Amino acid sequence: MERRQDIALGLIFVGLGIAAAWMATSYSGAGGTYPMVLGVILTLLGGTVALRAVRKGANKARLLVDAPVKMITAVVIAAIYVTLVVPLGFYTSSFLLMLALPIALGFRQGIYALIVALVFMTVVYLVFSVLLEKPLPSEALAPLFGLGV
């Protein structure tokens, strides 16, 4: 329910505010006063949000996630991608992402996804590695093919 969501939100911010203010007490001088004041203000604002929700919050819940399965799938695959970027290399992991994520979301035209992935990764390679010469995580598979990417 919207009321419960706002109470939870308010309490989270109260917690963050108290934690920040408490941590700031260990900092000496003005360097500690400023974050402490901010922590106190955040606590008060969070408390206001929670109290307001208790007093007159709407009972109809906001929809937090429109399609939970799709959203969680996207987040989990994004997290796996971030984990694999360094060990596998940027281009390998990105190419796998370009294929895996659409399929996981229900896209069944594998050849279409493969063509888009190939074209997109070529453009990314030309822009970032060739034109802009940006250093990206190196490819684990490159030595197998005798490449130095």
Place this chain on the structure above:
Amino acid sequence: MEFYTQALSNVLTFWPLIAMIGSTLLGVFIGALPGLNPVMAIALLLPLTYSMDPLVALGMVAGIYNGSMYGGAIPAILLRIPGTPASIATTFDGFPMADKGEASKALKIACWSSAVGGIVSAIALMTMGPLLARVTLFFGPAEYFWIAIFGMASVGVMVGSDPIKGIMAAVIGLLIGTMGIDSLSGQARFTFGQTWLLGGLDLIVVLVGLYALPPVLQLAEKCDLKGLSAAQLKLTNTPFNKGEIRGLIPTWIRSSGIGIGVGILPGAGGNIAAFLSYNAAKNASDDPDSFGKGNPQGVAAAECGNNADNAASMIPALALGIPGNVVAALVLSALTIHGLQPGPQLFHQNPTLVGGFMMEMLITSLLILLLGGAVATRVFAQFQRLPGVLLVPSILTLMCVGVYVINGRPVDLWVMLLAGVAGYFLEKVNVPLAPIILGMILGPMAEQSVRRALLISRGDATELLTRPISATLAVATVLVVAWPLIKAVRRKRAIATKSD
């Protein structure tokens, strides 16, 4: 005048020109794809500009900003799907025009109106920016503190539907801004023993997460597996009637004025400018009932209004260092990336660069006329045939490369991911994201200013309120924060009077 002549000659060189043309086209493309927005695009672009000439980098920002504001009109007119939030009002008359077989004409009107709005706004920036910067030469630390607080309070109160949550978001941003080594005392704050946090959280990393991941997750949720058909994107050429363009001039003048006014106000964005302009055009019309049924004046008002907001929002950003919206905040970040300190000194220390950027805002608005016509529109509209589900990994890849190249640290990718997921849920519970970013940008300035002011006054806090400008700014801040409360009380009284 010499200032602008010099700036123009710097901008009209090979690389800045190429950057402007390429980024205006890219901007139209980004705006035309629902789910992508200029903030996301500029946030992804900034990390790549570290090694570029500042004028090239800023030219790209200007092109993407102006181009995408027009690009948003393409799906708004063809499909009644606003490409950007600022093009919502364009759907009101744009889609009915397309429905009547006048899509091509609606797109031409949108193109012309966007260009006119952008040009007038850029001229306002070029005239008002330096004047405002001159005034701020009288500012001391106390004034800067209040300017920063005023900017954040205004954005916090105005940007979302709930002012308390808006201010709460700004305070979160301020707290994030305190992370890392305190520049005045050298003390490490909120670093949790992590060496990578000693420099604080990188603004661009958090920004890419907050602004790029939520739309990506929404695209994944929508799960568009097909894209649009060729028939949905078919355009038939409809010529203008005699005097039709001339009839739009009063609407352009009115909407440009509204867009500039809204742009200068912190927190109010292009969508508000478009709605206000649309309503003003409807009120001024002899035939208000035709609005919403395919009146070209409606398209002209909305598009001119939202583009007139663009350069005007840079006036407080460049002159005061106070960004009025997130794109202005990104421009300030771009300046910081290139070692420049936003604020009044910018005009005095780097006139060529500031003047160049203002010229770039003007030129990219002109480029919309050349590059955003029906032919380009036809080309960009075709990208909407790509299934949305394929855009999800593409944007994630760009986010990853954009964030990784900033510091070359994998941990930044996790920060981006966490910020994005947090941003997704915060938006769902009506906590606006813009104040968080502004808090991160303005926080260090606010803290350093207040501590300097107190050092100068030997700890006397009344120094913050006794100077006329700082006192005025303090009162203005209180009024901005109290305004929603005053409105609520007045509404209650009005309801009570009615029921009596």
